[in-house]
Amino acid sequence: MSDLKSYVSLQARLFDFLAQQEESTLQAIADGTLRLTVTGADDVSRETPVDPLESPSSEPVQAARDLPKLDSRSDRRIYLNAAKPTVAELKATARNLGIKITSGVRLRDDLIEYLAVHAGDRDDVSRPEHEIRPRAPLAAVADKPDVSRRSPTPETLVPDDDRKPAVDVAAIASHLRELETESDGAAYLDAQRLDKAALLAVAAELQLTRVTRLSQRELKKRVLYQAIGARRKFAGLRKW
Incomplete structure (x- = not known):
């Protein structure tokens, strides 16, 4: 009986956590580009802030948090190249930043450059998405x-x-x-x-x-x- 109560309690916490997430995050979890992990309370308390450039991540949610913190396009390009994300991860990162990738941007290098240019303008990744198009002459x-x-x-x-x-x-x-x-x-x-x-x-x-x-x-x-x-x-x- 106690095992059942523990299971129900865990499920309730999981549903509560998912209810607080954005639609883009839930979609990333559903399509497999984002994975959930369990971290102990002691592990969280020992975490210290790190420079994003020192610990680049290909994980879309973490990358979406790190990129706006970098001061220049060059820094963001260095971060993404070091993280070595896949095309799917780059697109998921763009979704988490509220950036819509235009149809002409498909290759990995083009996606990296696109995010390097536009991610610095996203101060709040929780804002509703809006389309960003290439700058016209x-x-x-x-x-x-x-x-x-x-x-x-x-x-x-x-x-x-x-x-x-x-x-x-x-x-x-x-x-x-x-x-x-x-x-x-x-x-x-x-x-x-x-x-x-x-x-x-x-x-x-x-x-x-x-x-x-x-x-x-x-x-x-x-x-x-x-x-x-x-x-x-x-x-x-x-x-x-």
């Missing part, structure tokens, strides 16, 4: 007369006035990447006298996402960090 967006009637996707940053800025955004982005400090970059941007539309275009060139609602001041900070700060932080050389 800025010139192609500006040439379409009906762009203003569509909401821009995270990767297609459209200037507020629906016109291509009369500046060479590619040259500006390239020059920012060559500068040594963010203060040098700020001085360079001030000299260019860019309005918000032009800064959005530079942000698109740097593949920044979800910045259209930022103030011009915050947008400038994000551009400088993306072009200079993140790179130097990864190299251990960042100057303030």
Whole structure:
């Protein structure tokens, strides 16, 4: 009788645990890409935080937790290559991050690059999924007369006035990447006298996402960090 009670109690705990999981996690368990393990309380208490790069995981749920913590696309690429996930595991990781893989991304290397680019934009993996499409060339967006009637996707940053800025955004982005400090970059941007539309275009060139609602001041900070700060932080050389 006591064995039956223990079994029923265990089943109740299992069902309670599953009820708290997201649909994507349950699907991953059902199709075999995610496995449940039992960990003793003593083992949990001994766990200490580790750098994701020091312990890369191909397990989709763990990878989905680790990737947004990495500062740069390069770090995320290193993590995924070291973890050696399968195509199925990469797709499951994307589902857990709420990222929909486009139909043209099928090969393992392409999936790794796609996740390296987009996983850093997912600060909360519990958010509802939304489709992320490859960034369209800025010139192609500006040439379409009906762009203003569509909401821009995270990767297609459209200037507020629906016109291509009369500046060479590619040259500006390239020059920012060559500068040594963010203060040098700020001085360079001030000299260019860019309005918000032009800064959005530079942000698109740097593949920044979800910045259209930022103030011009915050947008400038994000551009400088993306072009200079993140790179130097990864190299251990960042100057303030």
